[in-house]
Amino acid sequence: MIGNRLGKALRLLQLHDPSDEVPEVTMACTDALEMDGLAVSLISGGVGIELMWCTDETTRQFEDLQFTLGQGPGPDTVRTGRMESVPDWAQVHPGRWPGLTTEVMGLKARAVFCFPLAIGAVHLGVLTAVRRTSGPLTGRQVYNASILAAALTARYLNSGEAQLNYPALGGVLLGRRLAHQASGVVSAQLDIPAPQALLRLRAFAYSSGRSVTDICQDVVDHRLSLDGT
Structure with missing residues (x-):
């Protein structure tokens, strides 16, 4: 009931x-x-x-x-x-x-x-x-x-x-489309497939103690590059 x-x-x-x-x-x-x-x-x-x-x-x-x-x-x-x-x-x-x-x-x-x-x-x-x-x-x-x-x-x-x-x-609305964009950027930077680029983003976020959302935003905004440049 x-x-x-x-x-x-x-x-x-x-x-x-x-x-x-x-x-x-x-x-x-x-x-x-x-x-x-x-x-x-x-x-x-x-x-x-x-x-x-x-x-x-x-x-x-x-x-x-x-x-x-x-x-x-x-x-x-x-x-x-x-x-x-x-x-x-x-x-x-x-x-x-x-x-x-x-x-x-x-x-x-x-x-x-x-x-x-x-x-x-x-x-x-x-x-x-x-x-x-x-x-x-x-x-x-x-x-x-x-x-x-x-x-x-x-x-x-x-x-x-x-x-x-x-x-x-939602009181807090998050789109993971940001991860799509960041994965594309990292994929081009490191010349790797997008799924592997997402794994790199996750690993970087975990090792840095930051959220993957924040890391992706920095990558998309060109404040962070995973190729070290």
């Missing part, structure tokens, strides 16, 4: 022109799942997973870490089409996602739950729920998240990426 809070979120997601109510959409979705933050990411050919919207800075930082390292519950969910549950980051074995576990402990995210945006074997993306306190989800929360993920999947299939990517749907 769908409760009032989830019902409100689903109704708002059905709006064709929610430009005046975009903050209300994300607030309603977050409230329906009783989470501190939510993010929606879709599969994008050139950069793997593209962040379409997220609700807060902690969630943005977590998603940026996953993108920088190329690993985590989000990428796993996209690959397998199954929910990934991390009720307590302090209990995650370091070998599960090498590098990510240590980095996440510096964030306010203590629990993360990822739900697939998928229909059968067709994997479209992932809904990520972040909480600042540890602990498992209740059965109701899992049910609500599954319903919300199904609604987002249907919306994406019916409307396409543009309908998910308007400003009202």
Whole structure:
């Protein structure tokens, strides 16, 4: 049975022109799942997973870490089409996602739950729920998240990426198209394929302690060159 809070979120997601109510959409979705933050990411050919919207800075930082390292519950969910549950980051074995576990402990995210945006074997993306306190989800929360993920999947299939990517749907909106541009620049600089250039950008970001988004912006703005010039 769908409760009032989830019902409100689903109704708002059905709006064709929610430009005046975009903050209300994300607030309603977050409230329906009783989470501190939510993010929606879709599969994008050139950069793997593209962040379409997220609700807060902690969630943005977590998603940026996953993108920088190329690993985590989000990428796993996209690959397998199954929910990934991390009720307590302090209990995650370091070998599960090498590098990510240590980095996440510096964030306010203590629990993360990822739900697939998928229909059968067709994997479209992932809904990520972040909480600042540890602990498992209740059965109701899992049910609500599954319903919300199904609604987002249907919306994406019916409307396409543009309908998910308007400003009202996210307090913090990030496009990974910047990574496309930066990968192209590095590819030309180092004479390597674009996928390898993206790996170089990720490695440089991780070694420098900066986000991959900031590194890509510096490359595109010609403030940084990975060929040493």
